Amino acid sequence: MEPIRLGSIGPEVEDVQRRLEALGLTCPSDPSVFDPATEAAVRTFQQRRGLIADGVVGSETWQTLVGASFSLGDRLLYVTRPLMRGDDVRELQRRLNRLGFDAGYDDGLFGPQTVAAVREFQLNAGLLVDGIAGRETVEHLLRLHRSHQEAPVAAVREREALRRPSRRSLAGARLMVDPGHGIADPGLSSADGAQEHDLTWRIGAALEGRLAALGAHVVLSRGPNTSPTPSQRAAQANAEDVELILSIHLNGANSPRARGAAAYHFGTEVQISDRGQRLAELALAAVLDATGTQDCRVHPSISPILRESRAPAAVIEPGFLTHPEEGRQLAEPRTQQRLAAALTHAITHYLLGDPPPSTPARMAPLTSARSTP
Template identity: 35%
Template sequence: MSQADHVLRRGALRRGDSGPRVSALRDLLLRAGVDVPGAPRPGGAGPDGTGPDGTGPDGTEELDTFGTALEQAVRAFQQARGLRADGVVGRQTSRALDGARWRLGDRVLRYVPGHLLHGDDVVALQSRLLSLGLLDDRRDGRYGPRTEAGVQELQRSCGTAADGVVGPATVDALRRLDRSVGGGDASALRDAERTAQARRRTGHVVLVHPAHGGDDPGALGHGLREADVVLDLAQRLEGRLAASGTAVVLSRGATQEPSAEDAADLADAVGADVVLALHCDALTPVRGSADPARLPASPARGVATFSWGSATSRSVEGARLAGLVHREVLARTGLADLRTHTWDTDVLRLTRMPAVRVELGYLTSPEDAAELADPAFRDRCAEALAAAVHRFFLEADQDVPTGLLPVVAAPSG
């Protein structure tokens, strides 16, 4: 079990938690180069004069307590990494912390099916392979079969054994080549070319990924479950896109709970042109302040859309699709505008095609929840999403103003 797995073995960490997992989190932040107030530094005093064990002269420093200072350090790390800066250490943040401790050359990299290595060293490797034209994928930070194929091609060109294992000799070859290669974002160029090819075809394929499902209800509020709301939205969207000749694949039914990796693999398998991940949001209270199953009303409300982006790169076509989705939803529903953002979250990072995550309202908002409970409102949301998908594949001279593209209604019955 990795240290990141240890941190999350009993669920997400947030302000108000305490215990050994919090101490492990502090260690992960330090290894990632984050300045953690009051945390001990290897072999000496802390930044404010604390001793090697992190306790100050008055004994008030608590290394196993998740307080405000630690939350601020987590938020700073999340913001720098393109993650959602909510101060909660969930799966995404924990994985990023675990990966941040690796630099290219620190360890031997190889493809192990079912146990993919991930980390900053893999991202650095993928960036260099992309610049050399040896990788046809984005920098997802996983040492998978496409990355292995790129390494093997590099090794063949250098006259070494093409075993796909990145050891000292392969790292040295990359460093020598770095001095002669540069310029451009190969990943962005590939994104644009994929969209151009899809635009020239008829019969597009859209993967719709309604979040959660199975035993995971997602966000809760005002009698609504996120998993139910987004599945209903997905089915309404499926009908509208199918009626206009677009093939739609849903990643789940009512009882399934596919992971982000499952959704990305399915998108590849069906040859999806775009991916839409549907979510609703909720303002979760600090642990211990309320029953998480009965979330209080909150002032937070509105729609936000996200495309893939990290500290070093982004999906240009994903950002364009996110903008179209966001504007259509605003024009057709009247939800509050929470803007478009980049986010280095799994379902966006792992998909090769343009992908958008849309957060359609807050279930903890009385106003948003009342709208989302209305079937007519869900129809308008589905129309907005369908219009955005259609516009994404139009040539510039064929596009229409936001909110005016007619959408074929789903067949009745």
């Protein structure tokens, strides 16, 4: 879809405003005009939903906005391609999980694990076992409630997995490295013209080489000249049955003073991926230790690569491409190799359970003291 943003005019803008107002987000009295008030409402919605808060209604924001209009029971829920999504699916998952039927995390996607949980519930309730959440299944589910079981089965399983290292070495580990964006979706650009898709590819390729040298089987989500969608990357990770996913992006802001590193893991207002959070924390700590840049912290997100993949996943943004000095250094091969070494350290720590015997040597901060806000 064509992004709807500040300055857009037409019925599609009015549709966005109507949906935002139904969620309690006030838009201007002048319909069909995407003005600053509408942009602010979109940003608020994106922040609440763990989306990139850029104020632009792109494909992911639009699908999430449409899904937010559904309550459990409003429609029949069944398997489709692409998957059905929405707040009704999330409520279905929450209720199934609280009753002990493992629907996975409440990611709002009516996928195979949710279908299996619906079928198991139907079998136990004496209903037709078809994996479809129709009127009779939903009515039975709404009559049942177990408030004391707040932690879904998936969360318990993840916490147990965190208590024990999965490997003694990286030999044979199946990992995905996801260089963000692609040639058809280049992402951000620095003042010097460096493009995000090119820099994430260079960092990702260097990381792939280091991990492969340790014996890992590394799947790159794209090549230097391809641009799969985030959902296609998640589907590839699922098909390859990888053990973790590390997605590499760069940050940007309207202010050239903004700088620092941040990381993201799957999370909603009520649930998070514990393993994804751990991977994000380790990746961010390694980058901060290697670069000395500002800590922009770890955040929950529902971006497709985090939500639609079965493996624990994290997104790392090692710096702001829009910061003059930080952007320049991110384009330097020396910095890219440092970041690859730091991320190798983080992945090794995550999989083996203990820090490797040596950590990447700390480099000079990506920005000078005079550029610090």
